[in-house]
Amino acid sequence: MNLQKLKTPLGIYNTILVLLCILMPVIAPIIGQEFYTDVFARIMIVTIAAISLNLIMGYGGMISFGHAVFVGIGGYAVGILASHGIESAYIQWPVGILMSGFFALIIGAISLRTRGVYFIMITLAFAQMIYFLSVSIEKYGSDDGLTIDARSDFGVSFFDLNDEMTMYYTTFVLMCGCLYVSYRMINSRFGRVVRAAKSNDERMHTIGYPTFGYKLTAFVIAGMMCGLSGLLSANFEDFISPDMMFWTFSGELIFMVVLGGMSTIMGPLGGAMIFLFLSEVLSNITNSWHLIFGPFLILVVLFARGGVEGFLAKFEKRNG
């Protein structure tokens, strides 16, 4: 990364996004709005899910309308294990991530046989299936959800997620890790094949790439990353419920990715931040914030297609 790039509007915007995440625990008490630290922790957790969606949707052209389901699976892995008294992070976290990957493998293997609008509808349908499954299991709280008594235990005294600052900065580091992984993946040989398959699957297939396998691998990686978001969410909220995989959340994730700027590395962070911040502010003004939010979403789709990153990149070109 060269420093010159940071001085462009896009660079400045991205730097501000990251700085806000780093400094919010300091800024929030100063401006007397301490709950903003919580808001930002949520933003970063959701950002991880949005990054994972961007990987398959932005770069792979797979519009998954059921992506929230992997958040739910990650969360339920933590919740279910905790309810059986298994609180060790060394069991909870691998199980959460592997279960998400396992479900992504099954859902992906079936859904990726189809394309286009079928794919959108099938991923949605599978997500609803798991949603209804979680609602129907009374043992784990059905639609009331499940309260988690203790956060994942790492077994060492200096690293305790029950400490809010540790939780916050763990989330931050993991989010940065996911940004880095997505950056590396997209520029790797693997990522190039997936991107090429997005622009022309048949061509890639013809020149000898088994695109199905590549796309499925990308889908599974995205599922696992999303599972990480879910297990962080379960830890942070000390609570899981079927709501975390309801289809509207999948729709919101898609919107965040588009709002921030699809197919850009930092887009999901900006998108999640603007989305969650806006919904926080609007819901404080009125309970019926969807009334403003729905038309806003339509306007973004109709008039601001590249999202924030796209807008700033265009701005640079014009002035550059």
Next chain:
Amino acid sequence: MNYVLLAEQFFNGFQLGIILFLVAAGLTLIFGIMDLVNLAHGTLYMFGAFFASTFVALTDSMVLGMIIAIPAMLAAGILLEVTILRTLYERNHLDQVLATFGMILFFNELFLIAWGPEGTGINLPPYLTGMVTLPGGIAVPEYRMVIIASGLLIALFLYLLVSKTRIGMLIRAGASNREMVGALGINIKLLFTLVFGLGAVLAGFAGLIITPITQAESGMGESVLILAFVVIVIGGIGSIKGAFIAAMLTGIIDTMGRSFIDVALLQIMDTVAAETAGPAISSMMIYILMAVILAIKPSGLFPPKGA
């Protein structure tokens, strides 16, 4: 196993199938012809329920209120098409999904403010509250028979419209090649508006006919929408015949599953296990059905020709 109960549940499933067909037929037509993924189709279903409830309350007659609601649905559908959805035809599926998702959020909230969380409803007039006894001692509520009969009539009407009339010919032509229909001098814009209006009326009719049994409430459209997605994915997108068969299959399997899975499971496992697994499996049945069908035929049972 009690066969009377089985038959009654079969009728319930049949009725769910009819409702799903009405919603899915419009959805599949709109997708097949305009290439539009319309998530807000469930919203049109909700419109039907609320319009009918309002007009029934105003006119004090269920039949009259429902009849007035139909042109109102047509008008609402055309209004939405002309103002927002028309601009989406040229966009990609992602834009369509997002914009129509925005419409869902907006209208659900609007209806929530206007009618509150309990929503509203229609009381059945006394002459429809009885039961019909079919041969073999199977009792079916009269109103359920009304739903099934009217749904079948509409399916017949739709079949005749699409296969025997000029407009139906244009619809079929539009589904296989839009540009060509436009190039041949057909007013494709008008055709699109009409098809959308038709879809709106079908979904709205499903909403209004079911309201006396359920309720008209904000957010009612989405559960039906997602089931309708399953239906058109199973049936093959763009195919009305596929939508009909898949809707019946989905409705009956879903209803039967919910009623009989726990009974069936009791044969092979103990009570506690069956009571846990029963609801879980029955809520997943139709999705498993969808997965199996897709694994065998990725474009559904009746894939559109040329795709």
